[in-house]
Amino acid sequence: MPDTQLTVTLSGEGVGDARVVVRALEQAFGAPDELPSDEKATVHMATFTGEARAEGSPTAPGHLSAPVAVTVQGAPGAVRRASETLARAFTTRDEGAASGDQEQERQLLLEP
Structure with missing residues (x-):
């Protein structure tokens, strides 16, 4: 099992904000199995199963339009x-x- 198995659940304003958050995580974990895409969904998920990437200077993933x-x-x-x-x-x-x-769960609120 990869050392970075991570499931991310996002709820907030829309798919655009969910994608911004996932793009931020891609810098540390690589691409998720699938990007959030359902425009009508109120909850989005992404799963990262690759190997961790080396830490570097993060690039700005974008701005949130509302809290997530x-x-x-x-x-x-x-x-x-x-x-x-x-x-x-x-x-x-x-x-x-x-x-x-063997697992942890953490809840965060991301603000614009």
């Missing part, structure tokens, strides 16, 4: 790295976390 609630779930290292990546790219508020034996 994000839940990242996966291996503890992947969740930590996703949280750090999002905190560098956006104004981020930690909304809580839960830990299991």
Whole structure:
């Protein structure tokens, strides 16, 4: 199993903001299995299963039009790295976390 198995659930204004968040995570995790695409959906998901990328200077992924609630779930290292990546790219508020034996989950609110 790859060390970066990560599932991201996003809810907010629309698919455009979901794509902006996913693009920010691509810098650390590579491309997701699929980009959010359903214009009518109110909740979007992306799964990253590749190997972690080397850390570098993040590029600006774009701007959010509204707040986006994000839940990242996966291996503890992947969740930590996703949280750090999002905190560098956006104004981020930690909304809580839960830990299991082998997985973690963290809720974040990303603000425009």
